[in-house]
Amino acid sequence: MEKPDKKKKSRSFRLALVDAVSHERIWSFRYTSTAMIIAIVSFVIIVLVGFFCLIAYTPFRSFIPGYPDAVSRRQAVQNAMRIDSLETRILQWELYAENLRRVVSGAEPIRMDSLILHTKGEPLAEVDARYLYLKDSLLRADVEAEEQFGVDATTVRRNLPIEALYFYPPVKGVVSDAFERALHPWIDVTAPAGSMVMAVLDGTVVYTGWEEEEGYTLAIQHSGDLISIYKHNEKLLRKAGDAVKAGTPVGVLASSNSLTKGDHLHFELWFEGSAIDPVQYIKF
Numbered sequence: 001m002e003k004p005d006k007k008k009k010s011r012s013f014r015l016a017l018v019d020a021v022s023h024e025r026i027w028s029f030r031y032t033s034t035a036m037i038i039a040i041v042s043f044v045i046i047v048l049v050g051f052f053c054l055i056a057y058t059p060f061r062s063f064i065p066g067y068p069d070a071v072s073r074r075q076a077v078q079n080a081m082r083i084d085s086l087e088t089r090i091l092q093w094e095l096y097a098e099n100l101r102r103v104v105s106g107a108e109p110i111r112m113d114s115l116i117l118h119t120k121g122e123p124l125a126e127v128d129a130r131y132l133y134l135k136d137s138l139l140r141a142d143v144e145a146e147e148q149f150g151v152d153a154t155t156v157r158r159n160l161p162i163e164a165l166y167f168y169p170p171v172k173g174v175v176s177d178a179f180e181r182a183l184h185p186w187i188d189v190t191a192p193a194g195s196m197v198m199a200v201l202d203g204t205v206v207y208t209g210w211e212e213e214e215g216y217t218l219a220i221q222h223s224g225d226l227i228s229i230y231k232h233n234e235k236l237l238r239k240a241g242d243a244v245k246a247g248t249p250v251g252v253l254a255s256s257n258s259l260t261k262g263d264h265l266h267f268e269l270w271f272e273g274s275a276i277d278p279v280q281y282i283k284f
Helices: 033-057 059-063 070-105 112-120 129-148
Strands: 012-018 025-032 174-177 187-190 196-198 203-211 215-222 226-236 249-253 264-271
Touching: 025 033, 203 226, 215 249
Parallel strands: none
Antiparallel strands: 012 025, 174 187, 187 264, 196 249, 203 215, 215 226, 226 249, 226 264
């Protein structure tokens, strides 16, 4: 006698779209309960993955409350750098105040070399004299070798990329005529006549001159193959060959009555022989 099959058959369902008037079947779909569960789970996973990608790889994450945007992160880094600089400055002022107190009271001021030895935790008397003599001889040999080939601390400079440099604005004003590489490879900065014109970086004045249409002109050579040019000056405060520091006055802006229409500074910035847009690096 054949045993009955106790295995339950899987139930199937049908989803159909039927016309309400004619009862004509327009569309139908047959599925099982297992297929329905798999479809729902797959849909939920796809939605979660899409939501994660939307938050992780698009700017929408900045709309989440409490999530810092790019500006906030940049400000946090700048604030951390300022705090570090302030801590160093505070330590310098504390040392200055302590030395001032000692001088007023007649005591001997604190010397920097004593502070360095104190931080090292090694008394100078306990250091072997022969070891110090050897280190001094090696140092002298290094210095003599550097001076022989003209390499010393005053001539070695870091070649920073132009994006890492801090440019001082030549004048405080508004850019009235923007940079255009082909027809206008400079900018015009509107400012009151008589305003001080500042050097944007440390450098050396390589040219000074006067033209009827441009007024007094001054050019400064900076490190890293950078040149800045300042035109429409009433007078110049530096001459060719002078070394200037960033932010120091180099000229006085002229009036528009004698030069051009509207009081403004004609400013050019050249990098590696090509004119560049100063607005990308200087905040006016």
